[in-house]
Amino acid sequence: MSRYETEDEQVEAIKSWWKKNGTQLLSALLVIVIAISGWRYWTNSQYIDSANTSSLFEALQVNMQRGTFGEVSREALKLIQQQPDSPYAVGAAMMYAKYSLDKGELEEAIAKLTWITENAKDAQLRNTARLDLARIQIDLQALDLAQAHLDFLMKANLKGAGKSVLDYVSGLMAITQSDFEGAQLAFKRVIENDKTEANLLGLAQIQLDDLAQ
Incomplete structure (x- = not known):
């Protein structure tokens, strides 16, 4: 029997994992931590079905933490393909x-994040994926695509830590456009936001120091 009986519980489990393990994607700072203990890994079948989707997700989680996700990456793809309506499919896509x-496979990362924006039922998870997409596309100089995501998120009226991440990514975008004054204002908003996570606070300060030189 699945440990999580409702979709809300499944979504919160994904958010908890992403907060703890998705730090390489900057916008993981958006995610609310919901402590979930006692996860157990078990499986009696090589097939993905409604009875063991939760357990499969936990197995993917364990392998990601161990640095052996490549060994189960095919199972992650199966979960996404065969259970697309399950919140755990979104979690699998995030891990992938x-x-x-x-x-360094940026196009594959973009494909999975785009899938999340189109399929996740939870708005916060969709917004998280959009922020990640914007950050990657800025690095790739796909600025029109990045700006489209930022414009969408501006209208979403993000609050707290989510707003600080949006401001930080907006500052990066401003730098690419040589709008250094706009970048400074964005990074200052990050620093002035009392919900900004400590690591992001440090990054924003570094950016401000660089702009002041």
């Missing part, structure tokens, strides 16, 4: 995106 980024 992180795995792809770690390997």
